[in-house]
Amino acid sequence: MSHVKVEIASQPDCWRLAAEMAGAAGLPERGERVAVAGCGTSWFIAQAYANLRERDGHGETDAFQxxxxxxxxxYDRVIAITRSGTTTEILDLLTALDGRVPTTVITADRDAPALPLAGESIVLDFAEELSVVQTRFATSTLALLRAHLGHDIEAVAEDGDAAVRLPLPVHPALAEQITFLGRGWTVGLAQEAALKCREAAGWWAEAYPAMEYRHGPIAIARARRVVWAFGEVPDGLSAEVEATGATFVHSQHNGGYWGAGKDFDPMADLVVAQRVAVLFATSQGLDPDHPRGVTRSVVLP
Structure with a gap:
């Protein structure tokens, strides 16, 4: 079994551990003006958190590459998300911000070079990964940040327990392309799901805000292509997608792949999408732990 399969399956327990750290020093106080920075997957997690923090009334929050x-x-505080703590752009940013603004780094490595550059640090070493492809560190970071906002992570983890066992709603033999959609905080999750398909499997995958999808991107929808929505779905969108011949996937659509009558957390939806990305890779004989052209951390000369 690949490392990434094990790491995907371990996510619900990692979320529970992350939630126990919600009182850690360095997380923003209510009312602070906050920026969250990351690269790749970490940027998409930053987007999701920024939207949730503002939505929940905790203060103005921006997300940046x-x-x-x-x-x-x-800003009153800058949070840097970096699994390895070695990414060049993160180290450069923390160095530039030194002494100007309080900074917090969230990482998986206790020896990361980013730690001494930040004022505060939170280490999720239980979410460290052997695979190049990020899964559990990213979602555990989001679980930590959501718990700090007061979200019930145990309920989210219970949905995740189901997500690691469910039959998959998409099969590579029937899907040549996939587009992920989100609204609000799930736009970041949609972006992350698409990235997983691209980097793990080299699969053609895109992501958009759900309301924006009608403004052009829907033109590529057709038979043997999939549109997968996370969270709230705009009225009429599923019918518009299905009229193109594309398959519409949503946890509540036509009974949904979760089963009728339950609204599951979008973070659990992301777990299902991660599993689909791994299936796309293995169906082509690819190694999802070591994707072509992708490194664990981007360290520039």
């Missing part, structure tokens, strides 16, 4: 952080903009 570390390389595109706006120099000179004022």
């Amino acid at each position: 570390a390389s595109e952080f706006p120099a000179g903009r004022g």
Whole structure:
């Protein structure tokens, strides 16, 4: 069994451990103006958290790619998410912010070079991964941040327990392309699901805000293509997608792959999408632990 399969299956227990750390020093106080920075998967997790924190009334929160952080903009705290703690753009950002603003780094490595560059650090070493492809560190970070916002992570983890066992709603023999959609905080999850398909399997996958999908991207929908929505679905969208011949996937659509009558947390939906990405890889004889052209951390010369 690949490392990533084991890591995907371990996520619900990792979420429970992360939730126990919700009182850790370095997480934002209510009312603080906060920026969250990351690269790749970590950026998408930053997007999800930023939307949730504002939605829940905890304060203005922005998410940035570390390389595109706006120099000179004022924040009460900057959070940097980096599994390895070695990513060049994160180290450069923390160095540039030193002494200007309180910083917190969330990482999986207790010896990460990012730690001494930040004012505070939170280490999720139980979520460290052997696979190049990120799964449990990213979702455990989001579980930590959601728990700090007051979310019931045990309920989320119970949904995750089901997600690691469910039959998959998409099969590679029947899907040549997949588009993920989200609204609000699930836009970040949709972006992450698409990235998993691209990097693990080289699969053609895209992601959009659900309301934006009608404004052009729907043109690629057709038979043997899939549109997979996380969270809330705009009225009429499923019918518009199915009219193109594409398959519409949603946890509540036509009874859903979860079974009728239960609204599961979108983080559990992401677990199912991760499993689909691994299936896409193995169906082509690819190694999902070591994707072509992808490294564990981007360290620039």
